[in-house]
Amino acid sequence: xxxxxxxxxxxxxxxxxxxxxxxxxxxxxxxxxxxxxxxxxxxxxxxxxxxxxxxxxxxxxxxxxxxxxxxxxxxxxxxxxxxxxxxxxxxxxxxxxxxxxxxxxxxxxxxxxxxxxxxxxxxxxxxxxxxxxxxxxxxxxxxxxxxxxxxxxxxxxxxxxxxxxxxxxxxxxxxxxxxxxxxxxxxxxxxxxxxxxxxxxxx
Amino acid sequence: xxxxxxxxxxxxxxxxxxxxxxxxxxxxxxxxxxxxxxxxxxxxxxxxxxxxxxxxxxxxxxxxxxxxxxxxxxxxxxxxxxxxxxxxxxxxxxxxxxxxxxxxxxxxxxxxxxxxxxxxxxxxxxxxxxxxxxxxxxxxxxxxxxxxxxxxxxxxxxxxxxxxxxxxxxxxxxxxxxxxxxxxxxxxxxxx
Numbered sequence: 401x402x403x404x405x406x407x408x409x410x411x412x413x414x415x416x417x418x419x420x421x422x423x424x425x426x427x428x429x430x431x432x433x434x435x436x437x438x439x440x441x442x443x444x445x446x447x448x449x450x451x452x453x454x455x456x457x458x459x460x461x462x463x464x465x466x467x468x469x470x471x472x473x474x475x476x477x478x479x480x481x482x483x484x485x486x487x488x489x490x491x492x493x494x495x496x497x498x499x500x501x502x503x504x505x506x507x508x509x510x511x512x513x514x515x516x517x518x519x520x521x522x523x524x525x526x527x528x529x530x531x532x533x534x535x536x537x538x539x540x541x542x543x544x545x546x547x548x549x550x551x552x553x554x555x556x557x558x559x560x561x562x563x564x565x566x567x568x569x570x571x572x573x574x575x576x577x578x579x580x581x582x583x584x585x586x587x588x589x590x591x592x593x594x595x596x597x598x599x600x601x602x603x
Numbered sequence: 604x605x606x607x608x609x610x611x612x613x614x615x616x617x618x619x620x621x622x623x624x625x626x627x628x629x630x631x632x633x634x635x636x637x638x639x640x641x642x643x644x645x646x647x648x649x650x651x652x653x654x655x656x657x658x659x660x661x662x663x664x665x666x667x668x669x670x671x672x673x674x675x676x677x678x679x680x681x682x683x684x685x686x687x688x689x690x691x692x693x694x695x696x697x698x699x700x701x702x703x704x705x706x707x708x709x710x711x712x713x714x715x716x717x718x719x720x721x722x723x724x725x726x727x728x729x730x731x732x733x734x735x736x737x738x739x740x741x742x743x744x745x746x747x748x749x750x751x752x753x754x755x756x757x758x759x760x761x762x763x764x765x766x767x768x769x770x771x772x773x774x775x776x777x778x779x780x781x782x783x784x785x786x787x788x789x790x791x792x793x794x795x
Binding site: 403404406408427429436438440443444445446447448449453454455456457458459460461462529531533534535547550551554558561562565566567568569570571573574576577578580581 | 606607608610611612618619620621622623624627635636637638639640641642643644645646647649713714716717718719720721722724725728758760761762
């Protein structure tokens with residue numbers, strides 16, 4: 401059986417920022433006619449397929465998480481850099497003791513780590529939460545957590561969904577939603593299947 | 604599911620112009636910036652399932668599972684005749700419930716496959732992690748070799764199709780086994 405080919409849309413990303421011991425990571429891949437959500441936990445991978453013809457809506461909600469992280473990382477970076485500056489001995493580096501040298505190297509290393517983290521977080525841009533809705537579920541896509549990255553992914557998959565379903569303008573959506581609100585709820589016409597109609601189990 | 608779309612933050616129903624815009628637009632209720640892409644599937648009605656029709660004429664084909672019900676089509680998996688109730692459609696193919704279940708459990712229908720075990724990662728972990736406490740490798744190296752070879756043909760990740768991890772696990776395990784054999788050989792010769 402030939403394996404389907406997938407194109408990576410996002411890297412695997414932890415569902416929770418604070419998951420340290422047990423991390424379930426989630427990534428998004430593009431297939432021929434569907435999106436594949438991969439959830440990797442330990443040594444198993446779970447898959448969810450969202451077919452383009454079934455996707456009803458994609459909602460992106462901006463969050464403050466990125467700004468909070470930037471403030472925290474920036475603050476820690478500032479403290480580390482200040483500590484580095486104020487602990488530099490007055491003597492020339494050649495005259496530093498072993499302890500002084502080790503302390504400056506450790507502080508410099510810490511400052512570099514925080515500087516890189518801050519820069520990466522800052523350059524990645526504002527954060528968001530992304531939800532994908534089908535007729536039977538609304539699924540959060542944890543790997544789409546940055547507004548710019550999510551915009552790029554939507555730009556890539558939107559034409560595929562439109563090709564499968566057609567397109568609606570914003571005004572058409574509003575008009576149809578208002579029609580839905582005005583329309584009376586349909587009366588229940590189908591009766592539930594009686595228990596004896598369920599298919600038998602074959603052993 | 605209700606065709607109305609709500610804000611994920613405040614749960615207010617969105618009815619104004621926030622749909623299919625290229626940028627983030629504030630939610631009219633809570634002001635959180637949102638982008639909502641809506642597609643025609645939102646307004647598609649879900650057809651209720653068909654109910655099976657009884658056999659009226661004597662020469663009509665009947666369902667394998669419900670002999671009193673009229674067959675509407677054969678199963679694409681086993682060829683048994685199915686009534687409308689037993690006919691399960693999956694991406695243009697039609698299966699009976701038994702074939703659908705077998706297709707999922709035996710991984711014959713790939714579109715239904717929703718989990719895979721990464722044996723290559725298990726083998727690599729068995730080969731790498733015990734190196735922190737080297738003595739464990741006398742047990743774990745053969746285990747890593749066994750897992751890598753035993754599951755060589757097992758399907759890897761659905762999205763990553765190479766055998767690099769298995770190869771790395773085999774090479775590391777062979778190195779560790781070789782190291783232990785050399786050590787034992789060296790110690791036994793030194794004593795004698």
